[in-house]
Amino acid sequence: MLEKKPVLFMILATLAILVGTAVTMVLPFVWVNTAADRIEGVTPYTPLQQEGRDIYIREGCNNCHTQTVRPLVAEVLRYGDYSKSGEFVYDRPFLWGSKRTGPDLARLGGKYPDAWHYKHMKSPRSMVPKTNMPDYPWLNDNPLDPDVIRNKMETLGFPYDDEQIADLTGKTEMDAMVAYLQKLGSDIPWRKAAETTIVGDLTNPFPGDAAAISAGQAIYASNCAACHGDNREGMIGPELTDMGMEDAELYQVLHNGIPDGGMPGFSNLGSTKVWQLVNFLNSGQ
């Protein structure tokens, strides 16, 4: 019967399509991004950050990087606190992505100092030798256009002032990109909350052990050399040849990082590897 009446057929097909649509796509608007979702401290992007975000979109970074940390053990350990809906209320469009060819970036902000990002964006392999991320040196050559960015802020309805717009003059797309990356995931104080306290005595389990020192050397090469230099001569980070720190003190620095100094923590390497690193750094080699 129905197969003889195309108009009726199409109306019924439309209804069939709209049921699931209404429940799973339309209805969530009642709850998502409402007051219940809001998180204090989550702020709109500044003009510089928003432009950085638009460059991130233009270059298709979302094809290889996700921006959402799932509440799974290994994932929270690797990237940081899991993502909350209220953190994304100013994201138009969302940039959660679908593939992690590179790491998730939802908690990137504040992990590295600016200098790391400038160098890494220009030539990723200079920092991470085996990466397949393309180089983006031309971002340094493209100046920002304050008028275009002002118009974008108006369209989005984000607050800004004339000083912020004036400050854009003379800045490059690279500056905008780095500003954006440093904002990612840092609206909530998750680093502070995730800080671990070390309980009990810190005793070096491998004092003077040659195998631990050489293992530490390998860990240094793959995790530390990009910032502190192949021979610990210092680059983005300070030189590490003569630190004069006790083993226990150094362990704490490596474990927790120096959040205000741009040094990431390496607790996720596990205590064995951190101790190996301590033995290498304090071996006098």
Added chain:
Amino acid sequence: MEKPSYNTDIVRSFVTWSLVWGLVAVLVGVIVSLQMVNPDLNFGPYLTFGRLRPIHTNAGIYGWGVGTIFATFLFMVQRLCKQPLWSDKLAKFQLWFFNATIIASAVTLLLGYTTSKEYHEMEWPIDVMVVILWVAFAINIIMTIIKRKDEQMYISLWYMMAALIGVAILYLVNAAAVPASLFKSYSAYAGTNDANVHWWFGHNAVAMALTAPPLAMFYYFLPKSTGVPIYSHRLSIIAFWSLIFMYLWTGAHHLLWTPVPDWIQTLAMAFSVMLIAPSWGSVINGYLSMNGQWHQMKENYLVKFLILGITFYGLQTLQGPMQSIRSFSAFIHYTDWVPAHIHMGTMGWVSMISFASIYFLAPRIYGREIYSIPLANLHFWLALIGQLIWSISLWVAGVLQAGMWNAMNDDGSLTYTFMETMVEMYPYWWARVIGGAIYFAGILIFVYNLYMTVRKKETIPSTTAEGRA
């Protein structure tokens, strides 16, 4: 009785252009797969992975996929309705506007004008073009159906109508944005809402553009190729209505464990598993239609493409629901497993059916028998082997990487850094390059075979060419 004069010129033109965009899609696919293994092959700012990958996906979906949909729908609708196309002029406009839209998409994506929303990257002026294009197409098909001579509408027409409606709704809703300039807009939805709307679109674009249309083709071209009707009309009715009802609930399976509300994720998971039933309804209907005809798998290359195609559909619709289960998604999502899944669908299911349909059309639109059946068989094997190498290598890669991401030491720390897991991917990414190159070689042979068919001197009598329904 007088034969109605069907418009085959327009079908021929759409076949040509869908082949052009298919070649572009697969070639760019091979290029980006090489960029994955060697970053020196990125030539910024225009030819980087981030800008080329959307060209690969959109040329594949909208150029090759939708181009083939246009060609086959315009062919099928005339024959199923025993009625010439409602408007030849509108169809002509649709052809040129289709190519204009695809070219505009490719150029703007290279220039970095993108919304970032997967499979919907084109900025708002191109969205407008897509809407005009789709409306022109839909009017022509629907008017032809309304004026049909055959009262009963065959299964293929149902899937065609569902696709016309479904794509229109999905595309319009997801395109909603506020323009800041000619080539920059901001989504009308923010954050979690935007994600949920987008994957409602993303997953159902697969349903309405890459499932319903190939099913329409399959239900038409399989009986035409074997000479035996579809096994069960009733089964196809049940499968059709349950498919289009259930699909729309499942978008959030792309967002499991994200901040999207849990109940939406749970619904998506449940409906994804239920979708196995209508999907396999079509698979089983296809297999049972081969009762007593399995010998044609040896003798008829069209049947080979169609049956392998529906088999990959069957596998795809088992693997998909499996990935939609929370625990499995937690493990496998964001790894290379997922592109392997998608490519079994596109290279195995959709393209296999499209190849078969175009081979079937060839004598009817060119007035000449296919130039070489051995070459068509070679194409079949290259497509099959290329796709299997592609998918299997990345399934293995995905499981390996997921395992490494989750590996933990006794003290509760992670065993591997991200880079330690990434470098393990390189051999598998090389295997993908090889699989893609083999698949591309198959398409080159396909195009060569069709080109030589057009160039053949001896034609088949026009009555058979035109009148064969």
